[in-house]
Amino acid sequence: MSQLEWWRDAVIYQVYPRSFADADGNGLGDLRGITSRLDHLVELGVDALWLSPFYPSPQHDAGYDVADYRDVDPRFGTLADFDDLVAAAKDRDLRVVVDLVPNHTSWDHEWFQEALAAGPGSAARERYHFRKGLGVDGELPPNSWQSVxxxxxxxxxxxxxxxxxxxxxxxxxxxxxxxxVRKMFEDVLRFWLDRGVDGFRVDVAHGLVKESGLPEWTEAQVPITSPGAEHRIPPMWDQDGVHDVYRQWRQVLDSYDGDRMMVGEAWVAPAERLARYVRPDEMHQAFNFNYLMAPWTAQDQRIAIETSLAGVEPVGAICTWVLSNHDVVRHASRLGFPPGYSTQGGIGIGDPPPDEALGLRRARAATMLMLSLPGSAYLYQGEEVGLPEHTTLPDEVRQDPTWFRSKHEVRGRDGCRVPIPWEPGVAAYGFSPNGQSWLPQPGDWDRFAADRQRGVPGSTLTLYIEAIRLRRKHGLGGGTLTWFDGDDLVDFRNGGVRVITNFGAVPVPLPPGEVLLVSGDLAADGSLPPDTTAWVRA
Structure with a gap:
């Protein structure tokens, strides 16, 4: 494969539209707001932006319940606003990736409304999974499958x-x-490709096809799907039939000019099963959640990196690397807990709080480590300013369906979705022109505002800008790793750069050479402190 394909070493920035920038002042981010902030992405140095859903939706799951796949929700703007955003991005040499949600529709989608009206046995109901219930009068669900x-x-x-x-x-x-169903989504792909998008992030990519007959499965839902009882694959996840879908989609993308791409959200293990999604005739990338979830220890991080690279090597694919997104606790907070501590259910009032200073120090080190790895890296809006989770979000304002379906036992994902701060000293930190914000922001986020960090040596924003610049200059995204041994260290050479992350409790000496970048201050004697990453010219 040609190394000229842009997605092979790209840094891609996830925009969560409702929380990025609000142009019309209703407290919800929108497409025109995104367009107004594109120069921030140019300054950051990323190659592309990925837009989470902006389609018409009742917003029961923040837009991942799509009512119409070929339009823009009026709360976010219009198709003309979308076209303007794509044009403005292209003018800045930014590519645009959009979210595709193929596992399910909204119950407001015309197909589901037709199915409800048509009744049992109808062709309209065949588009979904309708079944008779169990029990004397069908009063029990058809099986014991549980919702995520x-x-x-x-x-x-x-x-x-x-x-x-x-x-x-x-x-x-x-x-x-x-x-x-397959025909409809091929038409949806073409609709957005014709409007100039460069690719698709495929939601729940491992979930489309279910095992025939929907057989019983009583094991609990787990974040990453792998063989469970009796070495079976869960009947609702990672079925072999999904690969036929992606082969067909790949043919659609390949019929367009410009290296259009797909990246799959596939929570699948082990790495060899994930690699099936990125075979040469299927997707171009799949998110690497094993890496995201790896504990903050040298051994766990090295294993995650090595197994990820080894997993995709047989199919000639590249790895993706990601630390935060709209579904997990932000890594600046997640890493503020001891290694192995689970934040899967979110963090709220009354929960143990993370160590904020430790979390940010580790987050900066983790980001530099991630950006030094070969393949494509994904950033989540706000992480470039060191934004933590909103861990004291009032429960009464939560909107994540997880919070309600768990009967208020699982906080959910709202804490990582709070609108991001742009300017200090103004209402809503510049997110909205009149200070509105669909989720309340903490009162102390002035210190994270992008404008306060811009051009400031040592700021997290400056660190990201410099790391992305050096990554591109030294070709780290297209390199290979040579490992060095060391206690409590992740230590390797990628091309002409030596990368060292200290996971231990004491400083360690750096190898000879020019220090290109460090995630924090070096010790007085020039050694590398704990929870710090350095790039040294090899």
């Missing part, structure tokens, strides 16, 4: 049938065994 968001994965409709939803009740799963 908590509770049963089945909801009963007035005529007595049940429909499957692996996520919220408002998100009925589509039946991907039906050619009509």
């Amino acid at each position: 968001f908590g509770g049963p994965a089945w909801t009963r409709v007035p005529d007595g049938e049940w429909y499957l939803h692996l996520f919220d009740t408002s998100q009925p799963d589509l039946n991907w065994d039906l050619p009509e």
Whole structure:
């Protein structure tokens, strides 16, 4: 494969539209707001932006419940606003990737409304997974599958049938065994490709196809799917049939000029199973969640890196690297806990708080380590200013369906979705022209505002800008790793750069050579302190 393909070593920035920038003052971010802040991405040095969903939606799951795949929700703007955003991005040499949500629709989608009206046995219901219930009168769900968001994965409709939803009740799963469903999404791909998008992030890429007959599965939902009971793959995840879908989609993308790409959200293990998604005729990338979830120890980090690279090598694919996104606790907070501490359910009032200073120090070190790895790196909006989780978000303002479906036992993902700060000393930190914000921001986020950090030596924003610049200058995204041994160290050479992260409790000496960048201050004697990464010219 040619190394000229832009996505092979790209740094891609995730924009969560409702929380990035609000142009019209209603407290919800929008497309025109994103366009107004594109120069920030240019300054940062990224290659592309990925837009989380902006389609018409009742917003029961923040837009991942799509009612119309070929339009823009009026809360975010219009198709003309989208076209303006793409044009403005292209003018700045930024590529645009959009989210695609193919596992399920919204219950407001015309297909689901037709299915409800048509009744049992209808062709309209074949587009989804409708089943008769168990029990004397069908009063029990068809099986014991559970929703990722908590509770049963089945909801009963007035005529007595049940429909499957692996996520919220408002998100009925589509039946991907039906050619009509496959045809519809190929048309959706072409609709956005014709508007100039450079690729798609595919939501729940491992979930489209279900095992025939929807057999019983009683094990708990886990973040990363791997063989479970009796070495079976869970019947709702990672079925072999999904690969036929992506082969067809790849043909669609390959029929367009310009290296259009797909990246899959596939929570799949081990690495060899994940590699199946990035075979030469399928997706171009798949998110590396094993790396994201690796504990902050030298051994765990090295294992995650080595197994990730080894997993994709047989299929000639590249690795992706990611530390934060809209579904996990921000790594500046996650790393403020002891290694192995789980933040999977979110953090809220009354929960143990992270060590903020430790979390940020480790987050800066982790980011420099990530940006030194070969492949493509993903950033989540706000991490470039060191933004932590909003760990004291009032429970009464939470909107994540996980919070409600778990009966207020699991906080969910709202803490990482709070609108980001741009300017100090103004209402909503410049997110909105009149100070509105769909989720409240902490009162002390002035210190994280981008404008306060811009051009300031040692700031997190300056660190990101310099790391991305050096990554490109030294070709780290296209390099290979040569490892060195060392206690409590991740230590390797990538091309002409030696990368060392100190996971230990005491400073360690650096090898000879010019220090190109450090994630924090060196010790007085020039050694590398704990929880710090250095790049040294090899």
